[in-house]
Amino acid sequence: MAAEQKRVAMTGNEAVAHGMRQIDPDVVAAYPITPQTDIVQFFASFVSNGQVKTELATVESEHSAMSATVGASMAGARAMTATSSQGLALMWEILHITSSYRAPIVMPVVNRALSGPINIHCDHSDTMGSLTTGWIQIYAESAQEAYDNLIQAVRIAEHPDVLLPVMVCQDGFITSHGIENLNLLPDEVVKEFVGEYKPEHYLLNLENPITVGPLALQDSYTEVKYQQAKAMENAKQVILDIAAEYEKISGRKYGLFEAYKMEDAERAIVVLSSTAGTAKAVVDNLRAKGEKVGLLKPRVLRPFPAKELVDALSSVQAIAIMDRAETFSTAGGQLFVEIRSAFYESDKRPLMKNYIFGLGGRDTTTREISRVYADLAAALEKGRVDELITHLDVRE
Amino acid sequence: MTNSKGYKKIPVGGIITEAGNSAKYKTGDWRSFKPIWNEEGCVHCLMCWVFCPDNAIKTEDGKMVGINYDHCKGCGICARECPRKEKALQMVKEE
Amino acid sequence: MSNLLEIRWHARGGQGAKTASTLLAESSMAAGKYVQGFPEYGPERMGAPIKAYNRIGDAPITIHSNVESPDVVMVLDPTLVGPVDVTEGLKPDGIIIINTTLSPEEAKQKLGSDEFKVATVDASGISTECIGRDIPNTPMMGALLKLVEILPFDEFLARMREDLSVKFRGRENIVEGNIEAMRRAFEEVKLA
Numbered sequence: 001m002a003a004e005q006k007r008v009a010m011t012g013n014e015a016v017a018h019g020m021r022q023i024d025p026d027v028v029a030a031y032p033i034t035p036q037t038d039i040v041q042f043f044a045s046f047v048s049n050g051q052v053k054t055e056l057a058t059v060e061s062e063h064s065a066m067s068a069t070v071g072a073s074m075a076g077a078r079a080m081t082a083t084s085s086q087g088l089a090l091m092w093e094i095l096h097i098t099s100s101y102r103a104p105i106v107m108p109v110v111n112r113a114l115s116g117p118i119n120i121h122c123d124h125s126d127t128m129g130s131l132t133t134g135w136i137q138i139y140a141e142s143a144q145e146a147y148d149n150l151i152q153a154v155r156i157a158e159h160p161d162v163l164l165p166v167m168v169c170q171d172g173f174i175t176s177h178g179i180e181n182l183n184l185l186p187d188e189v190v191k192e193f194v195g196e197y198k199p200e201h202y203l204l205n206l207e208n209p210i211t212v213g214p215l216a217l218q219d220s221y222t223e224v225k226y227q228q229a230k231a232m233e234n235a236k237q238v239i240l241d242i243a244a245e246y247e248k249i250s251g252r253k254y255g256l257f258e259a260y261k262m263e264d265a266e267r268a269i270v271v272l273s274s275t276a277g278t279a280k281a282v283v284d285n286l287r288a289k290g291e292k293v294g295l296l297k298p299r300v301l302r303p304f305p306a307k308e309l310v311d312a313l314s315s316v317q318a319i320a321i322m323d324r325a326e327t328f329s330t331a332g333g334q335l336f337v338e339i340r341s342a343f344y345e346s347d348k349r350p351l352m353k354n355y356i357f358g359l360g361g362r363d364t365t366t367r368e369i370s371r372v373y374a375d376l377a378a379a380l381e382k383g384r385v386d387e388l389i390t391h392l393d394v395r396e
Numbered sequence: 397m398t399n400s401k402g403y404k405k406i407p408v409g410g411i412i413t414e415a416g417n418s419a420k421y422k423t424g425d426w427r428s429f430k431p432i433w434n435e436e437g438c439v440h441c442l443m444c445w446v447f448c449p450d451n452a453i454k455t456e457d458g459k460m461v462g463i464n465y466d467h468c469k470g471c472g473i474c475a476r477e478c479p480r481k482e483k484a485l486q487m488v489k490e491e
Numbered sequence: 492m493s494n495l496l497e498i499r500w501h502a503r504g505g506q507g508a509k510t511a512s513t514l515l516a517e518s519s520m521a522a523g524k525y526v527q528g529f530p531e532y533g534p535e536r537m538g539a540p541i542k543a544y545n546r547i548g549d550a551p552i553t554i555h556s557n558v559e560s561p562d563v564v565m566v567l568d569p570t571l572v573g574p575v576d577v578t579e580g581l582k583p584d585g586i587i588i589i590n591t592t593l594s595p596e597e598a599k600q601k602l603g604s605d606e607f608k609v610a611t612v613d614a615s616g617i618s619t620e621c622i623g624r625d626i627p628n629t630p631m632m633g634a635l636l637k638l639v640e641i642l643p644f645d646e647f648l649a650r651m652r653e654d655l656s657v658k659f660r661g662r663e664n665i666v667e668g669n670i671e672a673m674r675r676a677f678e679e680v681k682l683a
Contacts, residue, residue: 009520009528102409121532141553163408174555178529179516181551201411211412223403224410230403277553361532365556 002251005183012143012175015182016082016108016168017042019150021052022190023106026077026197029057029068033087034120035172036110040082062087066094073103074212076202078154080105084172085112088126092133098165099134099228101212104157104197105165107135108150111273111324112172113360121361122172124272125325128334134228136166136235137302139272141258144182146170148252149299151185154194155242161234171274173361189249232303239300256305258297259312261287265294267376268313270339271322272298275357275364282369293373298335306342313339318351318376318385322392324358332389351376353385357392368393419467423450427470429487431463438484444474495548496641497558501577502567505537507628511565512543515632515641518650519547522642527552540575547641563639566590567614567627572601581607588634588680590614590627595683610638612680614672621672622665633673634680644677 010018017039020028028047030040047056055072059065065081072079083091088109098105113119114126127137138153140146146168153166170176185193201210216224236256243254258276261283262268269279276297286293296312298305313319321340323333331337336354343349355372358364372392379385407413440460445453452468454461463474475485498515502508509530516528530543544558560580569591571577578587586608589598599609612634614627621630629651636644652670659665 007520009517009526100410141555171555173529173532177532178527178555179513180527181520181525201407201409201413208413209415211415212409214410214412216410220401220406220410223401223406226403227406227408231408274555277555280553363557365559366554367559 003186003189003249005185005250007181007183009179009181010143011038011177011179012140012146012170013039013110013177014042015143015147015184016150016170017046018184019147019190020080020108021046022185022187023078023080023151023154023194024052024191025054025080027055027057027069027072027079028081029059029065029072029079030081030083031059031062031065031087033062033084033112035112035176036082036084036087036108039108039110039176062090063094066091066098069105069107070094070098070101070103073098073105074101074203076197076199076204078158078197079103080107082108082110084110085114085120085126088130089114092130095130095133095135095165097213100224102163102228102231103165104163106150106153106157107165107167108146109167109169110172110176111169117360119360120172122174122274123324123359123361124169125359127167127169128323128325128327130167131302131334134164134232135302136162136164136232136239136300138166138168138239138300139298140168140170140175141273141277141297142182143170143175143178143180144252145299146175147182147184148246148250148254151190151193152239152242152246152254155245156235156239158197159235159238159242160200162231162238164228164231164235169273174274183250185250193246193249236300236303236305254299256298256300256308257312258299260295260297262294262296262312262316264292265315266292266317267320267373267380268294268296268316268318269320269322269369269372270296270298270309270313270335272301272324272335275322275324275369278364278366279369282366282373285366286370286373291373291377301335304338304342306338309339310342310346313350314343314346314348316350318353318380320353320355320372320376322355322357322372324356326356326359330389336389351379351383351385353379353387354389355392356389362393364392422466423469424464424466427465427468427490429470429472430465430490431468431470431472431474431485432488433460433463434482434484434486437480437482439480441479443477443479444485447473447477449473494550495546495552496563496639497561498545498547498563498565498635499558499561500543500545500565500567501571501575502541502543502628503537503571504539504541506567507626508541508543508565508567511567511628511632512545514629514651514654515545515635516547517654518647519545519641521650522646524548524642525550525552531557540571561585563588563635565631565635567631569593572598578602578604578607583607586610586638586682588612588631588638590631592616595681599683608682610634610680610682612676614676617672617675617679621675622668629669630672630676633676636673637677637680638682648673
């Protein structure tokens with residue numbers, strides 16, 4: 001039975017802050033950066049109002065924020081931080097340490113373009129740059145999803161088969177600062193769902209003292225890394241299990257991705273986060289005209305659900321994969337190369353095309369998305385893709 | 397040291413779950429010279445014990461009783477610091 | 492999709508367009524609507540032209556881009572008409588509501604188009620009289636509620652009183668001034 005929920009209108013950041021309030025972590029260490037700032041600002045007011053018992057550390061940089069969060073986590077605390085863009089970049093070396101220490105830290109990331117040129121708006125260059133850091137990555141289309149993902153992330157991170165940190169991503173300004181409807185679960189339901197954090201080993205356990213972060217050279221580094229890879233592999237099933245459990249309390253269904261009107265789709269767009277919502281409106285519109293189009297919105301990028309994505313996409317004839325970040329590889333965006341590679345073993349290989357879009361917050365409307373579906377129709381007619389990588393809406 | 401444990405046995409996160417396990421790490425085989433203790437010449441001043449960087453001087457009731465060759469790396473500091481003219485500790489080549 | 496109402500606000504930084512879009516979203520949500528309210532973020536400076544948006548509908552809203560073809564345009568500062576293309580993308584049967592002392596006919600002439608419905612209200616004058624400051628956002632919301640069916644005006648005022656009482660805790664005169672300003676604009680707005 002889903003719990004009675006409170007219907008609210010709030011920004012994605014406010015929703016995430018409320019999720020953090022309900023989780024009531026032991027420690028939050030953070031440093032402000034646009035557009036993440038008001039997550040921690042809202043949360044700080046919950047701390048000062050005594051609504052949470054959290055120890056809030058306002059540190060002097062994101063490097064310190066991540067370091068303090070790791071320290072707290074290894075000490076045995078449920079610890080969180082939050083960041084965006086340059087902040088995530090500054091955390092870089094500690095991101096790897098977090099995942100290798102198997103610190104189950106949950107971090108909301110409000111996606112923002114990396115400098116330079118300096119820009120405060122949304123794209124995914126920040127988290128795309130951290131795909132190899134060993135963090136689980138979950139992306140949200142809306143404020144509701146950002147909130148729901150955050151709560152599930154705690155359970156995913158702390159699951160004994162996983163023990164990996166999780167980034168809970170949402171689009172900067174677009175959902176972080178836009179007000180929209182969502183349903184908040186009752187506090188006690190969230191508290192019960194996340195439960196108490198009970199680490200097996202932690203530094204403040206005086207009965208069983210441990211050493212954290214010892215040297216591991218040629219003889220054991222490989223095994224430690226392999227453990228991480230195995231944990232990431234395990235995360236796939238755990239994410240699905242936790243989603244099923246979450247559906248019971250919320251009534252909202254989550255998976256590794258969302259397939260929207262894909263059953264008989266001939267053309268499909270693959271795109272992350274808020275743009276997927278805009279694309280849904282285009283799908284509805286084109287479907288009303290009888291066009292067989294669909295949308296696939298990856299939710300989880302790490303672990304990468306390669307097989308599942310291929311299964312979901314292989315009945316489609318033409319696919320546009322839209323990346324909201326440049327890789328400068330000149331061979332396509334990150335999502336594109338990963339999905340295309342996943343198709344290598346597949347008997348069915350749909351036409352596939354890459355779009356780089358929405359950089360630095362460039363607005364992507366139903367018009368641009370309609371154009372992408374039209375491009376796919378043209379490619380199908382010709383039986384080939386002429387331009388593999390298109391930078392959408394770029395001026396000559 | 398060769399760590400022969402597989403990924404399933406190594407503690408998750410590469411942590412060390414056993415306190416003080418460096419005692420198990422035998423550094424004695426690093427030696428090319430080893431200290432020999434001459435008990436008759438020893439006045440039990442324990443300067444060797446003070447200076448030994450590996451805590452390899454064994455003592456009992458405030459007296460030097462021998463050398464822990466499992467952990468002595470053969471650095472020779474004990475022999476150098478021994479104040480006796482005839483040296484109660486002397487370095488000899490490992491065979 | 493036909494029951495989705497899209498609004499674009501034009502104002503200068505500091506006139507409260509973002510707050511208006513937020514308050515409108517919140518009060519519409521309370522009336523059971525699906526809503527969005529968001530500004531077009533940029534270098535926010537007092538006096539610089541800014542835009543904010545609302546989407547209000549009876550079904551969940553998934554579009555996450557700026558509003559390109561609004562049903563309603565709200566202009567909080569009459570001096571923006573000209574320097575800013577305030578009717579850009581406005582639907583042919585759409586309505587533009589301008590804070591000005593001009594009559595709607597005069598405003599229509601100034602816009603130089605017959606395509607849209609034009610309404611005017613002296614929101615700055617009303618605001619100055621009721622609140623003591625030229626903050627035209629709340630009276631403009633009163634005018635909007637008169638001309639566009641979103642939620643019953645009484646229900647809207649009750650919600651606004653709640654919201655403003657939190658925002659201006661202990662400053663009852665400001666809350667009541669805003670309510671009065673909305674009521675007056677609701678009465679005084681004129682449609683050509």
